[in-house]
Amino acid sequence: MTDAQKSFALNATTAVPAVGFGTYLISNDDAESAVRAAIEAGYRHIDTASGYGNEETVGAGIRAGQNNSGISRSEMFVTAKLWPGNPAWGDPPKTGAQTIEECEASLSRLGLDYVDLYLIHAPFGGEKRIEQWQALLELQASGKAKSVGVSNFNESHLEEIVAAGLPMPDANQIELHPWSQKPALLAYMAQHNITPIAYSSLVPLSTWRVEESQDSSKTEAMKADGVVFHEMAAKYGVSEAQLLLRWGVQNGYAVLPKSLNPERMRQNIDLFFFAIDDADMAAMAKMDRGDGVAWATGDPSK
Structure with missing residues (x-):
């Protein structure tokens, strides 16, 4: 099965491609060329958000990628997100009317008539x-979003x-990787037919967000633990990123790798020529360290 064929159902009419291209922390200087290159490399799922501040350049990249690759809008899957406000930052929560206005503003910035998935x-x-x-x-009822969902919500939400x-x-859409597996939340979601989409799948890599201003809460023990993934990846003849992304897809999660390197882009979508064996999947299932590194789902009162 190819990456283009593999997808996970969201509702009766919409399925999300298993491997998407994430655009968080991609600057406006790079977003158009990066998204274009991703589409040319085979990605058909592009994930962005108003909070990323790059919707206009991501939209330009989608159009350029479609034109260069000769593909139609219907062959693309685009996710956008509502920034809901955050009172802790002096940012009042959006009303229902403002939510609709925000979606329409995102569509305008992206240059699209609809998105395939719109998230809070x-x-x-x-x-x-x-x-x-x-x-x-x-x-969703108006057709401006083919499917709708949330991100970073826990069971209480x-x-x-x-x-x-x-x-x-x-x-x-939640943080999911071997160090943050969220079994209780995933079981609840399965009970209610809520499809998981994984972000920050590459947290266990030693190179994950090491740039200044991108600090994570990764501990020294976590950093030292990375050798396990290096050894597993070598066993399958793949990169550590491919191993971690394959773990997500094999568990039934769409994944959203990001890279500005064309070769890594191609590697990150090339996940279907190997499978992680049962013994290694069982070993990885024992690596859970709790809520997450990139995000904590937090207090439902927020």
Whole structure:
């Protein structure tokens, strides 16, 4: 099965490609050329967000990639995200009307008539969370979003939707990798047919976010533990990134690798010529270290 064929269902009419191209921390100087190169390398799933500040250049890259590759909009899958506000930063939560306006603004910046998936980026909406979710359902009904979901929501946040008697999200985009496996949250999501989409799949790499201003909470013990993945990758004749991304896809998660290096772009989508054996999957299942490094799903009162 090729990367283009592999996907995970979101709803009756929409499926998310297994390997997407993430655009977090890609500058406007690089985003257009990076997204174009990703599409030319075979990516059909592009993930961005208003909070990344690069929607216009990502949209330009999508158009350039489509033109250069001769593919139609229907062959692409684009994810955008609502920044819901964050009172802790003096940023009031968006109302339902503002949520719809924000989606329309994202579509304008991206140069698209619709997105394939629109997410609430984080559970910072507090008492406005349900109002925001109702607005996403309206956007789906109007066709401006083919599917809708959330990101960084935990069970408590999702239970609010149950309590409100509303349809559940099609997807929850969360940090997932061998050090943050979230078994209880994933079991809850499976119970409610919420598709997991993984971000920060490459946290265990020694090179993950080492640039200044991109500090993570990775401990020295975690850094030393990376040799395990190096040895496993060598066994399969793949890069450590390919191993970690394959772990996600093999567990049923779409993954969102990011790279500005064309060769790494090609490697990161080339995940279907090997499979991690049962013994190594079992060993990796024992590596869980808790909530996460890039994000903590946090207090539901936020």
